[in-house]
Amino acid sequence: MGMSVGAKNSGGGRRRRGGGRRAPMSEINVTPFVDVMLVLLIIFMVAAPLMTVGVPIDLPKTQAAALNADTQPITVSVKSDGQVYLQETAIPIDEIAAKLQAVATTGYTERVFVRGDGNAPYGVVADVMSRIQAGGFTNIGLVTEQKPDR
Numbered sequence: 559m560g561m562s563v564g565a566k567n568s569g570g571g572r573r574r575r576g577g578g579r580r581a582p583m584s585e586i587n588v589t590p591f592v593d594v595m596l597v598l599l600i601i602f603m604v605a606a607p608l609m610t611v612g613v614p615i616d617l618p619k620t621q622a623a624a625l626n627a628d629t630q631p632i633t634v635s636v637k638s639d640g641q642v643y644l645q646e647t648a649i650p651i652d653e654i655a656a657k658l659q660a661v662a663t664t665g666y667t668e669r670v671f672v673r674g675d676g677n678a679p680y681g682v683v684a685d686v687m688s689r690i691q692a693g694g695f696t697n698i699g700l701v702t703e704q705k706p707d708r
Contacts, residue, residue, distance in 0.1 A: 631669040632661055633701070636686055638677040654686060655693025662695075673701040 634654065635643040642651050649657055662668040670690055674683040690698055 631671045633671045635673040636678045638675040640682045654689045669697045670695050671699050671701045
């Protein structure tokens with residue numbers, strides 16, 4: 559285990575292969591990948607709230623818990639001025655049952671949510687619900703917002 563002091567190789571004990579070419583670097587530079595992923599994350603965080611579309615109404619607040627929905631339900635909205643919407647399309651109140659039957663994919667067992675504005679006339683919301691039920695739909699639910707915990 560000796561060491562020679564006067565060796566011909568003065569490169570610090572390292573020899574290069576291939577006569578002076580550098581060996582390829584086998585490490586992956588992850589910094590550009592992380593930068594791209596962070597930019598995409600920010601884009602999706604900003605764009606996600608904008609993807610939800612609907613009729614802007616002020617829902618009443620209740621203590622009821624949120625339901626788990628597997629599929630997108632059919633939504634009928636009643637604005638504060640009494641205007642009725644099926645999904646995002648304004649419709650006359652007397653055409654609700656016919657339009658629901660045309661939109662329903664699983665027939666009369668389709669879940670129908672009624673979103674009534676807190677300032678909407680009670681009679682209009684009740685009339686909409688009775689027309690939906692008279693159209694043959696029995697799975698009707700009222701949509702509300704949860705009250706904030708104090």
